[in-house]
Amino acid sequence: MMLIDTHTHIYMEAFDEDREEVIRNAASNGVEYMVLPNVDTETTARLKSVVNEYPEKLFPAMGLHPTSVKADYKAVLEGIEQEFQERKYYAVGEIGIDLHWDKTFLKQQQEAFARQIEWSLTYDLPIIIHARKSYNEIFQVLNTFKGQNVRGIFHCFSGSYEQAKKIADMGFLMGIGGVLTFKNSKLGETVRHFDLKYFVLETDAPYLAPTPYRGKRNQPAYVRLVARKMADIFNVEIENIAKSTTNNAAKLFRLENI
Ligand code: NI
Secondary structure, eight states: OOOOEEOOOOTSSSGTTTTHHHHHHHHHHEEEEEEEEETTTHHHHHHHHHHHHTTTTEEEOOOOOOGGOOOTTTHHHHHHHHHHHOOSSSSSEEEEEEESOTTHHHHHHHHHHHHHHHHHHHTTEEEHHHHHHOOOHHHHHHHHHSOOOOOOEEEEEEOOOOHHHHHTTTEEHHHHHGGGSSOOOOHHHHHHHSOGGEEEEEEOHHHHHTTTTTTOOOOOOGGHHHHHHHHHHHHHHHHHHHHHHHHHHHHEEEEEEE
16 A cells, blocks of 8 residues: 655654654555655755655655745745756645734735746646635635646645535645544545545644644654545545545656656
């Protein structure tokens, strides 16, 4: 059985002590490959150096996270765009709009999101979307690109049936993580109405660890727990979940030989 963690931040300091073991542990749980989205200019060097250590297993994405979008975002984006000239990236991410913490830079967040979607078209890459209390604002920006074949993932999806329907209708995928396993989560009731072709699995490690590790450091191996829960919800074998989510991810990110 092979699983892909389509969203993990194992380049962060939280893994400095035991990164090699974490990657080995992932592999022994079937999680052979991982996609690593960038956050901002502070994380870029770390991201690249970790990916360079495991080039066969780790696939980097480059972008500016919405919570890092401030008044100076234009200059920051110029620097980040340079990265696409320097090496291969598999996606633009993570990008989007986050209105949970702070709405001060909403306009800048919308502009930075739109600008980075343009990159995805220029470089023919999928986008990894971070949406928090911002689905309507995200859909508004995406609507301005209608007909241009923007593709990607709504990472850490935990929205409503209507939002899921909209995402599926646009041809986007939903990234399902630890939230699915939480005790009072309604996500299982939502996702069961959709075909498995709309889903990929992720951890968002070190955040959002699934049950029974909720509140602890998350790690890519735990994708297996999310797959297990998906299998229960869809009433299929875990192998079916692995096969379909891995295929969906490989196709979206154009991972060859997987
Ligand atoms: Ni993330």
